[in-house]
Amino acid sequence: MSSKKILQFIARFAIPIIIILFIYNIYSHGTIIHPGKALFKAQCSQCHGEDGEGIKALVPPLQNSDYALRNLDSIPCWLKFGINHPVIVHDTVYDQPMYPSEIDEVQTANVINFMNREFFKYDREVNPEWVKEKWKNCK
Amino acid sequence: MRKTVLITVLFCIALQACNWQSNLPVYGPKTAVTKTENGKQVIDSLDYVLPPFQFVDQDSNVVNTSTVKGKIYVADFFFTSCPSICPKMMKEMLLVRDKYKDNKDVVILSYSIDPVRDSVARLKIYETKLGITSAQWHFLTGNKDSIYYLANKYLVSASEDPSAPGGHIHDGNFILVDRKGRLRGYYDGTNEQSVQKLLSEMDILLKEKNNE
Structure with a gap:
């Protein structure tokens, strides 16, 4: 896998997963503070x-x-x-x-x-x- | 070449910073005195020094100016039935006590501003509640007017006020005093950062020589 392909993989999959986890985290605690x-x-x-x-x-x-x-x-x-x-x-x-x-x-x-x-x-x-x-x- | 110059300059600045830090201020008004030096009259200024005092601590021991002679100490004003800031001040003072537990050059004086109610026995109970037995930390009681007079000399506020919680008002200052009885620092005893500053400045003050 070339480094370009790794970057593409991160952009397509890893970043959305991180965002989803972040949003889920806020919602699961009811409110932020x-x-x-x-x-x-x-x-x-x-x-x-x-x-x-x-x-x-x-x-x-x-x-x-x-x-x-x-x-x-x-x-x-x-x-x-x-x-x-x-x-x-x-x-x-x-x-x-x-x-x-x-x-x-x-x-x-x-x-x-x-x-x-x-x-x-x-x-x-x-x-x-x-x-x-x-x-x-x-x- | 340029790099060497830059490093030298930075080093000098760093050294300066250390020098500044090692000089704690001396608080209070100075007194002018005229003395004769080599046949000439010169005016010199004397640093503000705390007046002599004498009180009794939680173990019925007399604590006075000679108890703290040649030592550095932290003073604060509190009372045992104080509902507001005192518990927090005690929590912070415990950090001071824990750090200098085995250091014979460090003393803590907590003056009660409610000495009529705060008897020796009551101060002893208070010490027990803090979970300590300490020959280094004195909880002091005595003549009420003397304590208020002394608070004034420490340049902090303390007074009776029936409308305040617990009937007394005082600020939550920790006062740092050097080996000669001079006021060297004020810290907010309810603020963690301020107390951290006290701890580092106590280290600086401990390094100051007695005859300086």
Whole structure:
């Protein structure tokens, strides 16, 4: 095979295959960047870490958090009003307060959907109406 | 021939760059003093130096100016119930601690700006939460006015503010201080790149001689 023929082969077959794989990759992940991911990175990752790993015994990890899974309905309250009581995650007590934030129902739903998928491995999509409903019962 | 010239020029530029890097700035206002040298009156300027201080750390040890004498140190201001930037600052300070763990020439001072609540016992618990026991990293408490006075002398801001999260405001600065108590660098303790810069500038500062 001459070098010209190899180049022709690449142009005809390899390049289209690469393009198809690229497009498939974007579609298989739903969207290019999840809107909740951007907000998480800006607002939450400072303390909880970009991979939800937390900081030592100061900030609890989010990865597979048993506490979060047991209190899924409280997460909208935590995001908006903060937490002012100790929490136990993976048998470790965390008593640093979490501060409240000015977050709206759409942003809250986005962040929760991102965390559900990324950290809690919990297959549920929530919407802004659900968030507003939960906010009514915050303690 | 031309190549040789070019290489020489590049080498000189590179050398200059190294020279620039090895001179960290000295922050703070200088004081003018008049002294007599060889029978003549000359005006000299003195570098800004931090005033003496004395506080107590998480192990009830007294930490004062002589603790850090002849050593370089990194200082920051925090409080244990701080919900906002402090955990992130601690995470970054752990990098400093890990890098210079066995270096007796390096000290870390974390001043509590909430010393009334942050007792020695509470600071000890905080240290335990960070997963360390360190004779090198002192978490300090003491007279509140003295700590706020000192923060002012470090040229950073710290104050009480009931409307802020946790009731206190402070910036997240890490301050680098040399062997003579002079301010040599400011870094954002919540920013990874800035802390990397601190780590490399600490290496530069460690090479500076004590009597320089």
